[in-house]
Amino acid sequence: MSDVQMVQQNSETAKYGGNIKLWCAASGYIFPTNFLAWLKHVPGKDILYIGNIFPQSGGISYSSLFKGGKFTITTDNAKSTGYLQIDKVDLEDAAVYYCARQAHYEY
Known part of the structure; x- marks a missing residue:
């Protein structure tokens, strides 16, 4: 297999109170059979x-801090692309968001 790559847009701006959808295009591995994770990093704070x-199944798991419907993770398997939608954007959402291939997940 070739090298795994995760490509995201350079930056995105959202209007206060609006919605934003970030994307992450994956290559170099079999997309449907690996978990795709999203992370948030505010500079100077923990990731x-x-x-x-x-x-493959569409099964989604959110950490307790991000439950409640503001954040929505989806994929387009035909495009090997993951999405993170953030609804009702506010100042606390200003951050760097990363996607990552997560090869293993323990329930």
Whole structure:
């Protein structure tokens, strides 16, 4: 297999109170059979784990800090792309968001 790559947009701006959808295009591995995770990093603070999705089944798990519907993780398996939608954006959402292949997940 080739090298795993996760490509995201350079930056995105959202209007206060609006919604934003971030994308992450994956390559170099079999996308549907690996978990795709999203993380949030505010500079100077710890990186926070938002949650993950198993593309093959659509099963999603959110960490307790990110439950409640504001954050939505989805995928388009045909495009090997993951998405993170953030609803009702506010100042606390200003951060760097990362996607990552998560090869193993313990329930």
